[in-house]
Amino acid sequence: MTDLAPDTILSVRDLRTWFKTKRVTAKAVDGVTFDLKRGQTLAVVGESGSGKSVTSLSIMGLLARPGAIESGEALFRDSKGAAHDLARMGPRGFRKLRGKEIAMIFQEPMTSLNPLYTVGDQIGEMIALHNDVSRDEARKSALDMLRHVEIPDAANRLDDYPHQMSGGMRQRVMIAMALSCNPSLLIADEPTTALDVTIQAQILDLLRRLQEQFGMSILFITHxxxxxxxxxxxVVVMYAGRVVEHAPVVPLFAKQKHxxxxxxxxxxxxxxxxxxxxxxxxALYSIPGTVPPITNLPPGCAFEPRCRYSISACTKVPPQLEPAGPERLSRCLRSAEI
Amino acid sequence: MSATMETTTPLLTVDGLVKRFTGRGGKTVHAVEDVSFTIKRGTTVGLVGESGSGKTTAGRTLLRLIEPTGGKAVFDGTDIFALSDKDMRAFRQRMQIIFQDPFSSLNPRMRVEAIIGEALDACGYPKGQQRKDRVAELLTLVGLQPEHGRRFPHEFSGGQRQRIGIARALAVEPEFVVADEPVSALDVSVQAQVLNLLSDLQKRLGLTLLFIAHDLSVVEYLCDEVVVMYLGRVMERGPSRLVYAAPRHPYTKALLATAPIPDPTRRREHVPLKGDIPSPINPPSGCVFRTRCPHAIDACAQTIPPVEDLGGDHHVACIRHLELAQAS
Incomplete structure (x- = not known):
């Protein structure tokens, strides 16, 4: 775990997270590799069952049994330049990193906030936990954070309880809490999925501006x-536990290679x-069939049964993730022909 | 739909629909206020808005799954709000609903054939072979196999479950179907399958659809007309092509501008709407949208803007729509 490029904050290498029971092994994440560059946003996109959320939970050390990292690395460089392998980190190591170096926001802010404490107390607690500050200073910093996330009338909202706020405001509070210790990596797992489009636009805009201001890197999980x-x-596109395409955002939307x-x-x-x-x-174009069960993938390419480019070679061996143009990777035998 | 359809008579005319709930402490929740629109036979009308806009409440009151507080809903010549419960039951055969969540709207302990059969029972369909044949026919209609009738809901994927929900709704051969966010809970790759099915069934069976959704691109694709709601009121309504090509209400414009476009070269520079939807317990005076509207003036707080006819069946409720159209 040495060669972490200087501009890279997170390097996930051949990560495998499996869920083993007596009867079956579900390879929810099976050999995922990507790098997140400092100050950038990497989106991991996929449908239900693609493994995108398990990837993020693995990186955050929040896997629930029987899920466990089988192999692979998730190298993270902290703000002092030291590298850590998150795939091998224990609970104590994570406790030092989470919040201070790596912060997270989730889909449903209501379930991530404690309903019994005011938002000011919750942000303040986070600040006090990681910094040597007094209660008053923590409260003042909490107010600053509420202003950073553009909560109107922040001074008066500091003593609100989560249920007194709308979904969009609660997500702002979550972002304020996540950024209160100036983390270098923010992991955002479907942070706008539960929000209306006008509020989603506000939150995305806010995240973009905060990224410019604070310089954090974002791992953004979405469907x-x-x-x-x-x-x-x-962008990293996942399907059935594997990366099927990886490309910079503009070329990806211009031309897909998978x-x-x-x-x-x-x-x-x-x-x-x-x-x-x-x-x-x-008639709308539709992908026939559904995502195959992760415990029973076809022997060749996992997408082959639904693919309109499928040929007999696709059913034989799983394709590799291979270069498909400048800065691009695709896991498809026929990527050159698409 | 094509021009020939536009001359057909309305199947459903909603006039001044009001639904108020009494909340805790006797406070009144103004869920739906003075909503009017018509649905022509064989067409699809989209009801769009954010959470709290009253779109789902409006859809459910039209089937009297929620009893309305006021207004009229004339379905094929009969005001269904004036019907007794007994008469309404007979009417329900003609109007059905498809729910958003295909996981919670199917009884997990019942086989699919029983789920669909129950709908047939409700309209007095004979039991025995005839019923079995009808269930098989319905399953085939929605793209499943007759054998699937023996299975339980958990054996199906989300998309397949939504097909079962559609088969159940169509079992009694309704003329009118309310589809309440029928694809929102589905993965994108499966959404298109279900949208194609709905579109195809509508053409084949001549269904009239009220499609409730928050996804504007889906509504634009599927709906002949669109009704845009905000905080219980209609902001704008009209033929989809007119509303999407030339939205006249600031709220419609904002909604269209904030929907994410899958094109990174067309990233939005600024966010047009600030703040949140206000509480329906204490809606703003005058225009309910004025607290978030970038064009609000003092007059907007004074009176509730009348719904004005712009011609071509396009209606807008904004006192400044003329000057805003001239300015842009």
């Missing part, structure tokens, strides 16, 4: 390609494409 286009610098990514984009309704000039609906 929504529209959100990816809004926030990411780089049939699954192509399909995902094609099946989001788009009036320009899916309505003819008279306004008549054309």
């Amino acid at each position: 929504n390609l529209g959100v990816v286009a809004e926030i990411a610098h780089e 049939p699954y990514t192509e399909g995902l984009l094609a099946c989001t309704p788009n009036a320009e494409r899916d309505l003819d000039p008279a306004g008549e609906r054309k």
Whole structure:
């Protein structure tokens, strides 16, 4: 665990997180590799069962049994320049890093906030835990953070309880808490999924501006390609526990090198494409079938049964993640032909 | 839909629909206030808005799953709000609902054939072979196999469960179906399958659909007309093509501008809407949108803006729509 490039804050290498029971082994994450560069946002996108959330939980050390990291590394460089392998870190090590160096925000802010304490107390507790400050100083910093996340009338909201706030405001409080110790890495797991579009736009905009201000790197987990286009610098697409495509955001949306990514984009309704000039609906492109159960993947490419480019070679051996153009990777035998 | 459809008569005319709930401490929740729109036979109307806009409440009162506080809903010549419970039951055969969550809306202890059969029972369908055939026919109609009837809901994926929900709704051969966020809980790759199915069934069976959704791109694709709601009131309504191409209400404009576009080269520079939707217990005076509207003036607080007809069935409730249209 040595060669971590200077501009890289997180390097996940061949990570495998498996859920083993007596009868079956579910390879929820099976050989995931990616680098997150300092100050950038990497989006991990996939549908339910793709392994995107298990990837983030593995990195945060929040796996629940029977889930465990089978092999691989998740190298993280802290603000002092020291490297840590999160894949091998114990609870004590994590306690030092979480909050201070690595912070997290989740989909549902209500379940992540304690309903019995005011938001000011909760942010203050976080600050006091990691810094040597008095109660008053912690409270003052908490207020500063509420202002940073643009909560209107912040001084009066400091003593609100979570239930007195709207979903968007609660997510702002979560972001304030996450950023209160100026972490170098923010892991955001579907942070806008439960929010309305107008509020989602506000939160994405806020995250972008806070990233410029605080310089943190963001690992952004989502299923929504529209959100990816809004926030990411780089994108990793996951399917059935593996990375199927990896590319910078602009080239990815311009041209997909994996049939699954192509399909995902094609099946989001788009009036320009899916309505003819008279306004008549054309059938939407849809990916046939469903995601295969992770315990029973086909022997070849996991996407092969749903793929319109499938040939007999695709059913034989699992394809490798290989270069498919400048700065791009694709796990497809036919990526050159797509 | 095509121009020929636009001349058809309304199947459902909603006029001044009001639903108020009495909350804790006797406070009144203004869930739906003075909502009017029509749905022409064989077309799809989209009801869009954020959470708290009253779209789901409006949809459910139209089936009287929630009893309305006021207004009329004339379905094929009959005001269904004036019907007795007994008469309403007979009417329910003609109107059905598809729910958002295919996991909680199917009884996990019942086989699929029993779930669909129950709907057939409710309309007095004969038991025996005839019923079995009908269940098989319905399963085939929604793209499942007749054998699937023997299985339980947990044996299906989310998309397949939504197909079962659609089969149940169609079992009694309704003319009108309310689809309440039918694809929101599904993965993107499966959403398109279900949307294609709904679109196809509508054409084949001549269904009239009220499609409740928050996803604007889905509504634009599927709906002939769109009704935009905010805090219980209609802000704008009209043919989808007009509303999407030239939105006239600041709220519609903001909604369209904030929907994320899967194109990183068209990133939004600024966020048009500040703040949150206010509480329906104490909605703002005058225009309910004025507290978040970038164009609000003093007059907006004085009176509730009337719904104005812009021609071509396009309606907007904004006192400044003319000057805003001229300014842009």
